[in-house]
Amino acid sequence: MNLNLSNFNENTKIIKGHDNISEVKEELAVNGKEITGPPKIRIDNVKKIFKTKNNKTSKIEDFIALNDVNLDIYKGEFLVVLGPSGCGKSTLLDILGGLSPASEGEVKIDDNVITEPGLDRGIVFQQYALLPWRNALKNVTFPLENNKKDAESEEIARKYLALVGLSSFEDRYPHELSGGMKQRVAIARALAIDPEILLMDEPFAAVDAQTRAILQEDLLKITENTKKTVIFITHSIDEAVFLADRVAVMTARPGTIKEIVNIPFSRHHRIATDFKNNSDFISLRRRVWDLLKEEVIKSQEITEKRIKFEENENIDGGGI
Numbered sequence: 573m574n575l576n577l578s579n580f581n582e583n584t585k586i587i588k589g590h591d592n593i594s595e596v597k598e599e600l601a602v603n604g605k606e607i608t609g610p611p612k613i614r615i616d617n618v619k620k621i622f623k624t625k626n627n628k629t630s631k632i633e634d635f636i637a638l639n640d641v642n643l644d645i646y647k648g649e650f651l652v653v654l655g656p657s658g659c660g661k662s663t664l665l666d667i668l669g670g671l672s673p674a675s676e677g678e679v680k681i682d683d684n685v686i687t688e689p690g691l692d693r694g695i696v697f698q699q700y701a702l703l704p705w706r707n708a709l710k711n712v713t714f715p716l717e718n719n720k721k722d723a724e725s726e727e728i729a730r731k732y733l734a735l736v737g738l739s740s741f742e743d744r745y746p747h748e749l750s751g752g753m754k755q756r757v758a759i760a761r762a763l764a765i766d767p768e769i770l771l772m773d774e775p776f777a778a779v780d781a782q783t784r785a786i787l788q789e790d791l792l793k794i795t796e797n798t799k800k801t802v803i804f805i806t807h808s809i810d811e812a813v814f815l816a817d818r819v820a821v822m823t824a825r826p827g828t829i830k831e832i833v834n835i836p837f838s839r840h841h842r843i844a845t846d847f848k849n850n851s852d853f854i855s856l857r858r859r860v861w862d863l864l865k866e867e868v869i870k871s872q873e874i875t876e877k878r879i880k881f882e883e884n885e886n887i888d889g890g891g892i
């Protein structure tokens with residue numbers, strides 16, 4: 573399918589807040605995704621306030637990181653959250669992971685409110701977070717050890733190390749692995765508990781560009797074959813448009829969902845064709861950049877204002 577910018581606008585619907593399910597059904601059908609039920613994950617009016625101490629006045633102030641975040645994610649979907657640095661992406665992922673509570677609102681998985689981490693969610697962070705004293709195999713067995721015997725844990729770990737292409741590296745320790753390999757081990761570890769949902773926070777940000785491109789392709793194949801629902805966070809537009817079934821673009825802090833852009837191509841198409849070099853990709857990238865650009869500028873202004881505020885004792889303020 574070849575899409576120029578004029579018919580691209582017709583084919584790409586943008587939805588705010590909660591989705592109209594039948595519209596999303598139509599959209600995701602184009603990506604080869606069949607939606608059969610209600611959203612797997614529902615983020616409802618989520619707000620996150622951090623209490624921070626003002627160094628000048630010693631007063632505790634509210635720092636609003638997220639405001640009124642509404643988002644539905646469907647079973648089997650690969651949803652990318654894209655936003656400028658500091659807009660609250662990791663804060664949102666921590667809430668989804670049950671690592672930190674929302675100040676207001678709630679997140680539901682299959683209609684159950686998240687209150688803590690669970691085996692239904694595997695998390696991959698930007699920093700590899702591997703245990704340095706354990707080899708690759710034993711890093712992957714780690715989350716299984718409470719519930720399974722050693723031999724069974726190792727069999728499962730080997731299966732997932734094979735899936736990420738690291739069968740012959742199971743004895744290697746983290747310091748003996750490249751950045752890309754470490755992140756493959758982290759992905760194998762997240763998959764080993766066989767979670768329905770994979771939460772990924774800029775997992776490829778620290779690896780070189782060539783390795784990143786290969787990891788992206790492999791991740792698309794693995795998540796398609798294992799039928800995971802994925803929420804993947806990034807600040808890279810190219811990564812978002814390549815990986816996503818839908819891209820949720822966030823505003824500058826306090827972060828909220830600005831718009832959702834459908835990427836109307838199947839994962840197979842994205843992998844099998846030279847998608848990143850074709851005109852459809854370039855049109856979509858431009859569309860997403862148009863949405864993100866003003867948020868990046870705003871985000872820089874907020875940071876500059878904050879630095880000035882902290883440098884200047886006489887300015888009375890707050891809520892910056």
Ligand SMILES: Nc1ncnc2c1ncn2[C@@H]1O[C@H](COP(=O)(O)OP(=O)(O)O)[C@@H](O)[C@H]1O
Nearest residue numbers: 622624635637656657658659660661662663664
């Ligand atoms: N524990 C915390 N206490 C106070 N402020 C925090 C805390 N965690 C994050 N923040 C602030 O919240 C904002 C959003 O952070 P984060 O979610 O890490 O952004 P992103 O992942 O989009 O770069 C940032 O301004 C950050 O400094």
Ligand SMILES: [Mg+2]
Nearest residue numbers: 661662663773
């Ligand atoms: Mg972050």
